[in-house]
Amino acid sequence: MLYVTAFFLPPLAVYLKQGATTAFGTNLCLTMLGWLPGVVHAVYVLARDKQQQQQRYQHQRQH
Template identity: 60%
Template sequence: MAPPSSTSDVLLYFLALFVPPLAVFLKRGCIADFWINICLTILGWLPGVIHAWYIISRHE
């Protein structure tokens, strides 16, 4: 069972609805996850949001 989300994670989930790559960048930095999210967001907004939420939920 995952621990409850912190306040900063809740804000990142909200930010991911509008600018998914920025939320991933703030969570993980400029690594592969960020570039994957940019590509997914270019392909469609929804895949970018889903990936961002996945990254936010999986990484501390």
């Protein structure tokens, strides 16, 4: 669902996932420069966060 939000409102998707962080500010600026850079950045942030969650889960299962 966040990926759909990232397509229509990229800063909102980043905010919902990470809160008011540097990534949110960066995405807001990119979206103001052009919609497409904001979408690309939002998808990147969401995918990176998902990968980090999977790595943490794998690490917890090992210990």
